[in-house]
Amino acid sequence: MKAHLKIFIFFLILSQFLITSFAQNHSQMKFDCSLCHACETPTKSDPCLITCPCDEMMTVHIPPVRSPKIITMHKLNVNQNLYEPVLFSHRVHAEMSEMSGGCGMCHHYNPSGNVVPCSNCHQINRNRTDISKPDLKAAYHRQCIDCHMQWSDDFSCTSCHELNESGRTAFEEKEIKEERVHPEIEVPEKLIYQTPDQKKSLVTFYHSDHTNYFDFECIDCHQEESCTSCHLKNELKSEQKISMRLKHKSCSQCHYTDEKSDCTKCHIKEIAKPFNHKRRTSFELKSYHMELSCIRCHESKSVFTGLSSNCANCHSGWNLETFDHKVTGLMLDEMHADVECIDCHPGEDFSTVPSCEDCHDEKTYPDDKPGILKN
Template sequence: MRAALAAIAVLAAIGAAGAPRSAERPVDRGRTAPTMASPTCLGCHASFGADADVPVNRGRFAHAGDDRVGASAARRTGTPDVVIIGDLANLYGAVVFDHRVHADMSQIAGGCVNCHHHAPEGSPVSACRECHAPERSAGTPTHPSLKGAYHRQCLSCHRDWSHENACGFCHTEQAATGGARVVDASALAHTRFPRLEPSATYRYETPQAPAALVSFQHRDHAQSFGLQCVDCHRAGSCAGCHDGSQGPQESMHRMDSCRSCHAVNACGFCHDQQPRPPFDHAVATGWDPGPQHQHTPCVSCHGRVEAFLRPSSNCRGCHGGLDPQTFDHRITGVPLEGSHAQFACVRCHDASRAEAPATCHGCHADRSYPPQTPGQRN
């Protein structure tokens, strides 16, 4: 019985391990992910187009991909989203390998060298088959063959988080003709790993009595604050997040993780005796961003994520370039009609206190709008 477990997928070294096929697929661009112009492949792969078509590991893999991870900060194009590895296939069909997802996620757990293990940063990415022979040696081999190397590489992580070792997890259906069946790669991408559903809030019991409880608002950090996974999860493992049977594994409650952004020394900033509710800007800061700021990224006012700045309480701290002549006040929900259109901003707004709502009672009787319609004009 000739060992016939067919081809396996892995990190086909770009442009190396047997002419990987690339397939375009829609990219799920995240909430507020910045988009960049497309630099050339040469930004990373120094030798693209040169004599040797060998990519170079420039450290951070930065191809367009899963924006949650944070790899999209510097987009590149021209590398495979999906690689079909089927040149060894016989009993089982080819493997559809989502290179893009793996490459992006690798930022959390070690980088490209996780798979391209003989391509440290700055060195050329070797083709797997340069060391791993397609056929098993009849002598006493010191290296696994190509098939063994593929299997090992994939399973070294997959068996940790998915506890899967069934062939069908990676391989397509058995090839009826004994050859690799080419499949539509795009249909399979993103279907074989569980979407993570992190809790909105993680509560940690710490030895910091009496305020022992730390409520970490994961959803706020990940969604509202615009942080990307890799901003906090840096030295993790696949299983740390994807192994649902283990519960949350990442010890993100270590203070170092928080302090990289929160440069505060007051224990009470995080530690409390009571569980804390999710972040509410109005409660926490005294200023309700209101509907007009609902979709404004935090960084627009607070600067870069890594060092949150307290913005100026003056609206012009953020709206410095606001031109009263061209500003469309309707986006605030309050169209300026009639004589209001002629008012200077400070007639209703306190320019020195951004948190103060506009007042109507300077002119109108007693009430503010919204929620109530102002009364008669004084």
């Protein structure tokens, strides 16, 4: 009983010492106390903590192309006689991190300004009194191994640490890793999902339409996804049920998927046909519009709404006198080059099919064309 009491008292004293030590240390940090505390003078008994504001401390947002390709991690010299410095392929990780949290995955709690090295907060010395955060070695290994263990078959020491006796120097290894890029991800044309309901309806997602026509980037849909979304080797697939809202999260950013929506727009009994502008909107895209991405006209990646078919709504800078008809895909022949536009397009309505009968007997468009169609 006395032994247990002594152990309890020891840990009680130790915990109070650590709390006091941590409070003294973190009070010197360059953060405003109001980020974490709701009152001016927090105490041990009443720290008046607010919701963790860690998101406000993540200030690193640098495009991967501006980040270093390789970072040499040489500050841990504990086993310098055994291992070469670790060369971290920073840019490859930065490029893929956009879909899973961005720079903040690693650069957490970074004050505004320059990117600070990990050693500014994580001590190199393992003999420390503040155990509220890991030392530098532990931070490095936790950051790397936690992720790689989920998908990599090789997470032994030598998978990252080149042995000195290997004969390959850190300089040679750096040249190899600087040229390393993530393999090109194969983009599917379409994905077909079978819903588990009684009707066994299908949802057809045309991936190519969203990337080619809507000008989407991967990050527009693929958010909060880790490497294991594609690299599933050591992680079992979760059987946890997903809420209806989460299932539709990616789609609902642009498509209405609330309770009042018509589910049969997406959930049908057969594989859906790809998007066809004429069938969907009654406005046929000719050669001059076919190559444009949707946002060139609709101007937003959100829900698209109907647009006027009047050319002047988008093309306000043109006039009838200088208009070059061949940009429409039809080069007028000599007979029609000098004809007034309204002779074929009454009322300057350029959205309707022109009529030939007013001027020509036994000639109709498009069987008879007033010029040459461009390929």
